[in-house]
Amino acid sequence: MHSTSQASHHDHGPSLRQRLAARGLDAVTLLVLPAALFLVLLFIYPFAFGLVLSFEPKAGGSWLANYSRFFADPFLYETIAKTLWLSIPTTLLNLFLAVPIAFRVRLMRNQRILTAILILPITLGTVLVAEGLLNYLGPQGWLNRTLVTFGLASQPLKLLHNYWGVFISLLLTGFPFTFLLTLSYVTGIDPALEQAAATLGAGARQRFRHVYLPLLMPGFAITFCLSFVQAFSVFPSAVLLGAPAGPTRVISIAAYQAAFEEYDYSMASAIAMIMGFVQLAIVVAILASRGLFYRGPASGAKG
Amino acid sequence: MPIALSKFDEVRLDHVSRDFGSLNALRDVSLTIKRGEFIALLGPSGCGKSTTLNCIAGLLPVTGGSIWLDKTRVDTLKPEERGFGMVFQNYALFPHLNVRQNIGFGLKMRNTPRVEMERKIDEAVALVRLKGQEHKLPGQLSGGQQQRVAIARAIVIEPPLVLMDEPLSNLDAKLRLEMRAEIRRIHNELGATTIYVTHDQDEALSLADRIVVLRDGVIRQVGTPKELYEAPAHLDVADFMGFRNKLKGKVIANDGDGRAVIDVEGATFRGVTRQALPIGAAAFVAIRPDDLMLGEPGINALKATVETIEYRGREFVGTARSAQGADFVFRSHHSIAPGGSIHLTASDDRVLVFADQA
Numbered sequence: 330m331h332s333t334s335q336a337s338h339h340d341h342g343p344s345l346r347q348r349l350a351a352r353g354l355d356a357v358t359l360l361v362l363p364a365a366l367f368l369v370l371l372f373i374y375p376f377a378f379g380l381v382l383s384f385e386p387k388a389g390g391s392w393l394a395n396y397s398r399f400f401a402d403p404f405l406y407e408t409i410a411k412t413l414w415l416s417i418p419t420t421l422l423n424l425f426l427a428v429p430i431a432f433r434v435r436l437m438r439n440q441r442i443l444t445a446i447l448i449l450p451i452t453l454g455t456v457l458v459a460e461g462l463l464n465y466l467g468p469q470g471w472l473n474r475t476l477v478t479f480g481l482a483s484q485p486l487k488l489l490h491n492y493w494g495v496f497i498s499l500l501l502t503g504f505p506f507t508f509l510l511t512l513s514y515v516t517g518i519d520p521a522l523e524q525a526a527a528t529l530g531a532g533a534r535q536r537f538r539h540v541y542l543p544l545l546m547p548g549f550a551i552t553f554c555l556s557f558v559q560a561f562s563v564f565p566s567a568v569l570l571g572a573p574a575g576p577t578r579v580i581s582i583a584a585y586q587a588a589f590e591e592y593d594y595s596m597a598s599a600i601a602m603i604m605g606f607v608q609l610a611i612v613v614a615i616l617a618s619r620g621l622f623y624r625g626p627a628s629g630a631k632g
Numbered sequence: 633m634p635i636a637l638s639k640f641d642e643v644r645l646d647h648v649s650r651d652f653g654s655l656n657a658l659r660d661v662s663l664t665i666k667r668g669e670f671i672a673l674l675g676p677s678g679c680g681k682s683t684t685l686n687c688i689a690g691l692l693p694v695t696g697g698s699i700w701l702d703k704t705r706v707d708t709l710k711p712e713e714r715g716f717g718m719v720f721q722n723y724a725l726f727p728h729l730n731v732r733q734n735i736g737f738g739l740k741m742r743n744t745p746r747v748e749m750e751r752k753i754d755e756a757v758a759l760v761r762l763k764g765q766e767h768k769l770p771g772q773l774s775g776g777q778q779q780r781v782a783i784a785r786a787i788v789i790e791p792p793l794v795l796m797d798e799p800l801s802n803l804d805a806k807l808r809l810e811m812r813a814e815i816r817r818i819h820n821e822l823g824a825t826t827i828y829v830t831h832d833q834d835e836a837l838s839l840a841d842r843i844v845v846l847r848d849g850v851i852r853q854v855g856t857p858k859e860l861y862e863a864p865a866h867l868d869v870a871d872f873m874g875f876r877n878k879l880k881g882k883v884i885a886n887d888g889d890g891r892a893v894i895d896v897e898g899a900t901f902r903g904v905t906r907q908a909l910p911i912g913a914a915a916f917v918a919i920r921p922d923d924l925m926l927g928e929p930g931i932n933a934l935k936a937t938v939e940t941i942e943y944r945g946r947e948f949v950g951t952a953r954s955a956q957g958a959d960f961v962f963r964s965h966h967s968i969a970p971g972g973s974i975h976l977t978a979s980d981d982r983v984l985v986f987a988d989q990a
Contacts, residue, residue, distance in 0.1 A: 521720050526741075527690070527711040528689055528690075528717065528795075529738035531737075539741075543728045544727070544728055623769075
């Protein structure tokens with residue numbers, strides 16, 4: 330009697346599999362495994378390895394020796410400011426350029442052609458762009474020749490092997506990415522919202538300020554973070570177009586030199602950790618500020 | 633002071649046209665709307681009714697003709713300079729602003745003093761019965777509540793003209809009836825001149841003072857709901873007003889006094905006409921399903937075979953097909969087995985006769 334009632338209870342209750350499925354765990358969940366494995370092998374393990382390595386200085390001594398050396402040597406710690414001084418202005422400028430262009434492009438019919446043209450620089454990579462700029466911006470390049478020929482400059486502008494060379498290169502390589510992200514956020518906003526604002530008496534400037542801007546701020550924050558991280562890890566153009574011993578000695582150059590010129594992997598790991606921490610601090614600060622803005626869907630209707 | 637509406641006498645559309653490339657979305661639309669009127673623009677999708685509304689709102693420039701508010705030409709003004717209130721089909725509420733801020737948006741754009749703004753928002757909230765919901769975001773509201781916010785937002789700026797673009801089409805059937813009554817009540821309280829776009833003849837009939845039926849960008853008929861319902865001027869207007877049975881035939885007699893006799897598949901139909909129908913011309917007989925009943929062979933009766941029969945509570949609605957393949961929808965007090973042979977009949981004054989391709 331007792332055992333039968335237990336059995337029937339068992340029959341009617343949901344099975345373990347059903348209960349797991351209700352919590353979102355079923356066979357399909359296993360498909361996450363390859364990606365998780367990939368992440369562990371190619372990101373978490375190297376990261377942990379580098380973190381541990383950075384606390385084992387090559388020359389021995391305190392486990393923080395690499396970090397104290399970095400922050401004691403201006404040749405090393407100044408790379409943080411130099412990298413920020415390149416990456417933040419270029420990212421901001423790219424965003425400021427991308428917004429008005431995205432607002433115009435969202436009304437265009439042949440967006441695809443434009444998108445293709447813009448994706449090209451991304452696929453070509455920074456080295457090719459840098460080499461192109463070496464020719465174009467050099468003292469005998471097209472730009473300077475044109476400026477001098479038309480009397481717009483009395484002598485060739487010095488745009489290479491200094492801050493501006495890297496700045497221009499970052500702008501060019503970063504823009505397509507920034508623009509495409511911005512465009513997707515801008516086109517994601519229901520055009521009826523702008524129309525509604527217009528019928529309520531809002532002019533173009535007010536519509537941007539009171540409708541578009543608040544709805545776009547979270548998207549701009551994400552765009553800024555992703556573009557910034559790209560610009561912060563600048564390396565090829567800083568070497569090829571900049572002054573890698575001077576104003577464009579960015580943090581990745583310091584890490585490179587530690588690893589491959591001094592063969593001090595432990596120091597290089599420490600620099601990489603510091604680099605990651607600076608990026609993380611800025612990204613976290615930006616993302617945290619999103620809390621100040623509306624973050625729901627950018628369309629009025631429920632569908 | 634309650635929400636007051638701007639003083640004006642009439643809105644006039646003067647030969648308005650709108651082309652999209654080679655497509656004439658609107659052709660030569662002329663219409664005068666008096667202050668306080670509730671006008672419904674009715675028509676099937678693609679007839680130009682939303683285009684008309686967007687042209688009036690200024691969201692779409694006209695390509696011909698002009699729009700006037702009394703003596704002021706408005707079609708050359710930007711939408712923000714016209715100051716017409718608009719209720720959008722998907723409400724277009726600002727998702728980042730709460731109910732009060734949404735309603736107050738237009739007032740804020742006009743730099744309304746704070747005290748006056750708060751008072752007007754309070755009145756609008758009370759009018760659309762949203763007390764207690766004022767600090768919610770649109771995403772937290774039901775469809776009906778979002779609709780109320782959209783209406784309040786459009787009328788709080790006290791516009792000369794309120795434009796509504798199929799405002800009820802996103803609501804379920806029950807809520808649609810409720811909001812229809814609400815729109816009527818708000819119109820009665822404010823007397824706001826309203827242009828209301830819909831494809832639903834019931835909405836147009838129940839709400840409007842006058843209905844404008846559009847088809848292919850052309851006004852087909854303008855009239856009171858009663859006029860349109862009882863005396864549609866064209867076959868397509870009749871179709872829209874529920875005359876679902878359209879039988880093609882030939883004129884065999886016309887007394888010139890509004891009565892014509894038509895031969896349909898050998899049966900004789902006598903009906904009302906407002907058109908000159910020469911004897912021998914092709915013509916259509918139009919009858920509402922409600923008026924087509926089972927009957928005996930004779931005049932105004934056609935033999936048909938029952939195809940389907942549906943239970944509708946108070947009565948049955950059936951479909952039938954004549955010997956020559958014409959389809960009918962009819963009403964019956966009792967069920968008939970499909971396949972049965974019947975005679976369908978309608979009384980003379982319930983039958984309308986239209987010239988072919990009128």
